[in-house]
Amino acid sequence: MLYIVIVTPICNIACKYCGGSLKGMPPDIIYDIEELANFVGKDREAIVAFYGGEPLLRVEKVKEMLDILPAKKFVLQTNGFFIKKLGNYLHKIDAILLSIDGRKEITDFYRCKGCYDKVMEALSFIKENDYRGEIIARMAVSYKTDIYEDVMHLLHFFPYVHWQLDVVWSNLWNLREFEIWVEKIYKPGIRKLIDYWRKKIEVGEIIGIIPFLGIMKSILYGGNGLPCQAGKGAVAISTDGKVLACPIAPDFKWNILGDFKKFKEIEVGEPCKSCNVYKICGGRCLFTYKERLWGEEGFRKICEVTKFLIYELIKHRDVCEQMKDRFTYPHYNNTTEIIP
Ligand code: SF4
Numbered sequence: 001m002l003y004i005v006i007v008t009p010i011c012n013i014a015c016k017y018c019g020g021s022l023k024g025m026p027p028d029i030i031y032d033i034e035e036l037a038n039f040v041g042k043d044r045e046a047i048v049a050f051y052g053g054e055p056l057l058r059v060e061k062v063k064e065m066l067d068i069l070p071a072k073k074f075v076l077q078t079n080g081f082f083i084k085k086l087g088n089y090l091h092k093i094d095a096i097l098l099s100i101d102g103r104k105e106i107t108d109f110y111r112c113k114g115c116y117d118k119v120m121e122a123l124s125f126i127k128e129n130d131y132r133g134e135i136i137a138r139m140a141v142s143y144k145t146d147i148y149e150d151v152m153h154l155l156h157f158f159p160y161v162h163w164q165l166d167v168v169w170s171n172l173w174n175l176r177e178f179e180i181w182v183e184k185i186y187k188p189g190i191r192k193l194i195d196y197w198r199k200k201i202e203v204g205e206i207i208g209i210i211p212f213l214g215i216m217k218s219i220l221y222g223g224n225g226l227p228c229q230a231g232k233g234a235v236a237i238s239t240d241g242k243v244l245a246c247p248i249a250p251d252f253k254w255n256i257l258g259d260f261k262k263f264k265e266i267e268v269g270e271p272c273k274s275c276n277v278y279k280i281c282g283g284r285c286l287f288t289y290k291e292r293l294w295g296e297e298g299f300r301k302i303c304e305v306t307k308f309l310i311y312e313l314i315k316h317r318d319v320c321e322q323m324k325d326r327f328t329y330p331h332y333n334n335t336t337e338i339i340p
Pocket residue numbers: 271272273275276277278281282283284285302303304306307
């Protein structure tokens with residue numbers, strides 16, 4: 001199971017699509033780390049991910065947890081500003097997701113001026129230190145993004161690129177604007193990206209475009225519910241020790257599952273369970289399923305975009321089937337949610 005530990009809800013920057021620090025919990029962990037160690041220790045397959053806010057604002061706490069939590073894997077989601085403070089602890093982490101949105105002007109526009117350079121500096125530090133784990137560029141994708149250009153740009157530097165659409169809880173655009181962008185930019189860009197990805201597969205090279213890899217894995221092997229596993233195979237822990245389903249919504253009642261002693265599970269229901277792509281999509285995102293902030297129409301539009309991506313990838317099933325054993329990504333839940 002994946003345990004997403006919110007180290008602090010505070011962030012040192014305030015990205016346009018997110019608005020900065022998380023609300024609804026203390027600025028620092030107030031439970032005893034031993035309690036968390038006991039909780040995690042009951043699970044022999046535990047994966048612990050450090051999350052925020054910006055987790056490395058509390059780097060000493062992260063180091064303490066890296067020392068004592070009995071997890072099989074560790075994951076870090078960070079904006080990269082303070083990565084050097086990890087020193088050699090870097091090597092205890094199995095996957096690092098660096099938040100970056102694509103080309104410099106796009107990243108700096110959404111995130112903050114100088115942000116792109118900071119992430120690149122963090123990436124150099126990781127590479128210079130001979131880091132052996134996974135390095136993932138984690139993008140948020142909104143109205144200024146050209147999905148083809150921005151993903152291709154990041155692939156020059158990162159072995160893996162993942163993105164999540166800025167939809168439903170977005171501060172930046174509404175459903176109509178999203179629909180126009182999908183037709184003009186996203187769908188043509190995705191077709192071009194898949195074309196590139198396919199050509200590389202034909203010569204035996206598998207490019208680390210995570211949504212494609214993860215969806216193809218589900219096409220070939222079948223999925224297992226929500227790709228992020230929120231509420232079942234993954235929980236988040238708030239700084240006051242609540243067990244949550246999804247880390248981004250600490251103040252929603254449905255999202256609070258319990259505490260270290262006892263927690264319930266939740267999952268998506270209809271219309272997902274009888275949807276024709278459920279085996280692959282799994283319901284996409286529990287938050288979107290629960291909070292239809294763009295209404296039923298918005299929910300359907302996002303489903304249409306998901307189905308578009310799935311159907312475009314299904315066209316390439318045959319070539320991937322021939323080397324099925326190479327389409328097993330992700331090998332564990334590394335916090336990449338697969339369906340953008
Ligand atoms: S496409 Fe939509 S309805 Fe179908 S499983 Fe995914 S989220 Fe649910």
